[in-house]
Amino acid sequence: MNKIIPISLLFFLLGTVSLFAQAKEETVLVTKDTTKLQEIDPLTPAKAAFYSAILPGLGQAYNKKYWKIPLVYGAIGTSMYFYLDNNKKYHQYRDEYKRRLEGYSPESGDFDFLSDDRLIAGQKFYQRNRDLSALFVVGFYILNIIDANVDAALIQFNVNERLSLRPEIYPSDVTFKPNVGLTFNYNF
Template sequence: MNKIVPISLLFFLLGTVSLFAQAETETVLVAKDTTKLEEIDPLTPAKAAFYSAILPGLGQAYNKKYWKIPLVYGAMGTSLYFYLDSNKKYKEVRNEYKRRLEGLESDEKFERFDDDRLISAQKFYQRNRDLSALFLVAFYALNIIDANVDAHLIQFNVNEKLSLRPEIYPTDVTFRANVGLTFNYKF
């Protein structure tokens, strides 16, 4: 019985000490977010696309991506050049073939070609002309799409509170390294 009293006294003292320890008040510090969020204008992508539709490259200038303007004009200018060149050559070959069908003298440039070669040259230049026109329209559409998407991405929220980092941790059973991705968002 002598041993029971000191042990119960010890538990009583430990209980009162922990009781007094819980009575303290906690202070919580709250950090205020100092980063300002820019307002999102939902019409900005539509404006950029409209400007690029009116004048190719103007949407890129609106987005302040000036380095893309020479690429737009280079791609569209090259396509336009090949369209005009193939169209000119197609008309020359077609006119020569028509002259031969009418029985007129052939041009010096086409004297060595027979009728089959003139027909195949017409098909060749016509196909190149049509492909160049298709590329011209595709680059025009790509110009508009690029301005629109770039205007959307300018407004995309990228700050240091959003993070994606790889993490390597050992497995509990085999202690081999596992690779995983952690997505952290801090409020």
């Protein structure tokens, strides 16, 4: 039984690698200067999102943004820690309340000074915090996928010397006072 899990995981990983072994179409962006060719792969954002969905942080590694991986694991790990901690405390309050309903007297423990109302309030508090922590885990997981997808799409964004944005000071036509503005230029 213990050997089945690693073997099935190995087959799963080999199956996902073979999905990407297909030939891809290459589109080439040709500029005026034919010495510079830039390859555009339209599947790059989808691959990055898929990798991040399989293993959080793998899409960031695919995009070569290695500094984001600790942030991903820090956010998901912190949320998971609070989920587990609140779940443990919720079960402690719930178990003590159930013991009191069954007729057991409070032992010299952590909850002997609490009334039944306080135990119910503690259950509700930790249950709410547990549920919020679960939402944060899911939210950071989805944010990880979205970040990998958007980052992969922006890597292919065309930025070259022909695009420019610069401040400019020009005189007003009526008063001849200087005006400040931004100019967006695209040279053909």
